[in-house]
Amino acid sequence: MLAGANDIAIQPLGAIRPELLARIQASLQNIYGSTAAILPPLKIPREAWIAARQQYDSTKIIRFMTRSAPAAPERILGVCDVDLCTPILTFVFGAAEVGGRFAVISLQRLRPEAYGLPADRLLFMQRCAKAAVHELGHTFGLRHCYRYDCIMFSCCSVEGTDLKQERFCPRCAEKLRDARKC
Amino acid sequence: MDTVGTRIMIVDDEEIVRVSLGNWLKEDGHEVMLAASGLEALQMLEDRICDIMLLDLKMPRMSGLEVLAKVKTSKPGIQVLMMTAYASVETAVDAMQKGAYDYLVKPFEPEELKILIKRVMEKQALQQENVALKQRIEDAFGTDEIVGECPAMKTIFQLVRDVAASNSTVLITGESGTGKELIAKAIHANSDRKYMPFVPVSLGALPETLVESELFGHQKGAFTGATYARRGRFELADGGTLFLDEIGDLSPKAQVDLLRVLQESKFTRIGGTREVSVDVRIVAATNRDLRQMVKEGQFREDLFYRFNVVSIELPPLRERGDDIVLLAQRFLREFASKTNKPIKGFSNEALAIIRGYDWPGNVRELENAVERAFVVVKGEVIKSNHLPFNIRSREEQADSRSLKAVEKHHIRRVLAETGWNISQAAKALEIDRVTLYNKIKKYDIQEET
Ligand SMILES: Nc1ncnc2c1ncn2[C@@H]1O[C@H](COP(=O)(O)OP(=O)(O)OP(=O)(O)O)[C@@H](O)[C@H]1O
Ligand SMILES: [Mg+2]
Numbered sequence: 001m002l003a004g005a006n007d008i009a010i011q012p013l014g015a016i017r018p019e020l021l022a023r024i025q026a027s028l029q030n031i032y033g034s035t036a037a038i039l040p041p042l043k044i045p046r047e048a049w050i051a052a053r054q055q056y057d058s059t060k061i062i063r064f065m066t067r068s069a070p071a072a073p074e075r076i077l078g079v080c081d082v083d084l085c086t087p088i089l090t091f092v093f094g095a096a097e098v099g100g101r102f103a104v105i106s107l108q109r110l111r112p113e114a115y116g117l118p119a120d121r122l123l124f125m126q127r128c129a130k131a132a133v134h135e136l137g138h139t140f141g142l143r144h145c146y147r148y149d150c151i152m153f154s155c156c157s158v159e160g161t162d163l164k165q166e167r168f169c170p171r172c173a174e175k176l177r178d179a180r181k182c
Numbered sequence: 183m184d185t186v187g188t189r190i191m192i193v194d195d196e197e198i199v200r201v202s203l204g205n206w207l208k209e210d211g212h213e214v215m216l217a218a219s220g221l222e223a224l225q226m227l228e229d230r231i232c233d234i235m236l237l238d239l240k241m242p243r244m245s246g247l248e249v250l251a252k253v254k255t256s257k258p259g260i261q262v263l264m265m266t267a268y269a270s271v272e273t274a275v276d277a278m279q280k281g282a283y284d285y286l287v288k289p290f291e292p293e294e295l296k297i298l299i300k301r302v303m304e305k306q307a308l309q310q311e312n313v314a315l316k317q318r319i320e321d322a323f324g325t326d327e328i329v330g331e332c333p334a335m336k337t338i339f340q341l342v343r344d345v346a347a348s349n350s351t352v353l354i355t356g357e358s359g360t361g362k363e364l365i366a367k368a369i370h371a372n373s374d375r376k377y378m379p380f381v382p383v384s385l386g387a388l389p390e391t392l393v394e395s396e397l398f399g400h401q402k403g404a405f406t407g408a409t410y411a412r413r414g415r416f417e418l419a420d421g422g423t424l425f426l427d428e429i430g431d432l433s434p435k436a437q438v439d440l441l442r443v444l445q446e447s448k449f450t451r452i453g454g455t456r457e458v459s460v461d462v463r464i465v466a467a468t469n470r471d472l473r474q475m476v477k478e479g480q481f482r483e484d485l486f487y488r489f490n491v492v493s494i495e496l497p498p499l500r501e502r503g504d505d506i507v508l509l510a511q512r513f514l515r516e517f518a519s520k521t522n523k524p525i526k527g528f529s530n531e532a533l534a535i536i537r538g539y540d541w542p543g544n545v546r547e548l549e550n551a552v553e554r555a556f557v558v559v560k561g562e563v564i565k566s567n568h569l570p571f572n573i574r575s576r577e578e579q580a581d582s583r584s585l586k587a588v589e590k591h592h593i594r595r596v597l598a599e600t601g602w603n604i605s606q607a608a609k610a611l612e613i614d615r616v617t618l619y620n621k622i623k624k625y626d627i628q629e630e631t
């Protein structure tokens with residue numbers, strides 16, 4: 001099935017486990033009420049690699065997606081399993097064009113193991129889904145919310161992600177509705 | 183009107199820096215202006231204004247220091263944050279002397295930038311506008327409505343409202359499942375910290391070795407496997423409420439650690455050197471008798487008094503009278519609204535059993551019992567035989583001493599199970615229908631409604 005207008009597409013960048021993509025897909029469909037097709041994976045672009053920092057530049061990844069994306073889907077969420085940063089920030093969990101078409105999330109900092117804690121598959125998948133919903137929220141023009149339990153809350157830590165709910169607060173939900181009307 | 187953020191100008195000769203940083207700030211709700219050179223920045227400032235300028239130190243033609251000097255003379259209200267590569271920190275310090283607000287060493291932590299912007303905003307009193315805006319927005323999320331009509335619960339609700347506004351530490355005690363966490367959330371939701379995090383931490387569930395890391399976090403590389411820094415619960419709760427659950431289960435060592443933070447309001451992450459100070463409101467809970475534990479030397483007295491500033495004692499469910507029934511009906515409505523099952527309510531007999539049971543597991547046990555009954559019921563009414571066995575058996579045991587009583591109960595149950603189909607029930611009981619009718623009459627067994 002080809003994704004059409006008003007739809008979201010998930011763009012795996014590198015190998016991402018199908019189970020995880022399915023979890024993200026389910027959340028996006030549930031929250032945004034549109035279909036979320038999973039596109040065939042693309043290789044992470046070399047040009048985004050910053051050797052000195054052993055990380056990838058999220059801005060360059062989004063630029064790469066802009067060049068290589070299929071025309072149809074209205075919004076595309078890149079999913080990668082490498083650590084992301086920007087030239088000026090030590091790391092980012094993800095990035096998005098505010099009111100634009102593209103967003104990307106990284107799975108690297110979402111695993112409990114990365115913090116010396118025991119693995120927890122369900123928690124990990126839940127974090128991935130939250131990251132996905134959050135970044136796509138930006139493409140609908142939503143900014144960060146001050147409510148700690150809203151999905152648009154900006155937390156610079158994964159522990160903060162765990163405090164958020166996988167949904168918009170009433171105010172953000174309203175903004176989202178307004179954004180979709182036009 | 184949407185922008186609650188600040189107007190921030192980024193001045194940097196590198197395009198990708200401007201774009202990525204600009205985007206990040208936009209996500210955060212700020213209005214962003216981009217300038218590729220000092221000259222462009224100064225030109226933009228002729229007809230537009232910004233609150234904060236993020237200024238690169240090293241740029242061709244006009245350097246950051248020159249731009250800073252010009253901005254500080256023509257637009258002194260703009261707070262300038264210098265961005266510098268590691269090598270030029272000395273120059274950055276120089277910039278501070280020339281009036282820059284602060285400096286950031288590239289690449290910087292997102293949190294660092296955020297905190298700086300927040301500090302500047304506070305300085306410019308923009309923050310106040312934000313707060314005012316927040317207060318205008320009604321809290322529609324809320325905490326779940328708490329059921330309680332009995333005098334004891336009414337008193338507690340009043341106490342919650344009174345204490346919420348203050349920053350006092352609150353100790354909530356009560357048997358397991360009485361709603362301690364719910365009350366803790368209500369305190370948070372009624373306080374002016376409500377938009378900041380409510381952070382629960384269950385101390386009983388944590389192995390002693392993990393308590394410290396859970397509460398205080400660790401630095402990146404503090405131990406094997408700690409690839410990234412972890413933020414502890416105290417840091418997460420900054421500005422909000424930290425709910426320390428099951429404090430009666432704290433080990434002696436953890437008690438000492440906790441006492442220190444509570445006294446000093448600061449701590450260090452594991453493997454870290456910098457002291458972190460936080461503004462948290464503490465709500466603690468336990469189902470154990472802390473006073474007794476203090477007497478027996480199992481709980482530090484000084485720590486007990488730290489917690490026990492305001493205390494709220496939740497009564498067990500069995501002492502809440504008709505609240506039991508209200509809660510049961512409330513839970514049933516909740517389950518029903520989540521599914522399409524057309525349930526009308528409880529039979530009188532089922533309600534009598536619910537009301538009479540002593541609920542050692544309190545509200546949680548009641549919630550589970552109602553859920554179970556909801557799952558097994560086929561018709562529209564929940565009857566006694568749908569309730570979990572241990573709950574109805576209690577009542578049965580009470581008057582089941584005689585053979586007659588046992589017979590009566592057995593017949594009643596079979597009738598309920600067959601939906602009062604007399605033929606089926608008689609068959610199951612291996613008696614004829616007339617005998618069954620006679621027994622129903624003799625024992626005065628009535629169909630539940
Ligand atoms: N008064 C009440 N009204 C509605 N729901 C309640 C009430 N009290 C408790 N509950 C519900 O009962 C359950 C148990 O409550 P809670 O977890 O707050 O109890 P607790 O005292 O913290 O239990 P424990 O000691 O086992 O940790 C929760 O689902 C809660 O929402
Ligand atoms: Mg509890």
Ligand SMILES: [Zn+2]
Nearest residue numbers: 145150169172
């Ligand atoms: Zn929100």
Ligand SMILES: [Zn+2]
Nearest residue numbers: 134144154209
């Ligand atoms: Zn964001």
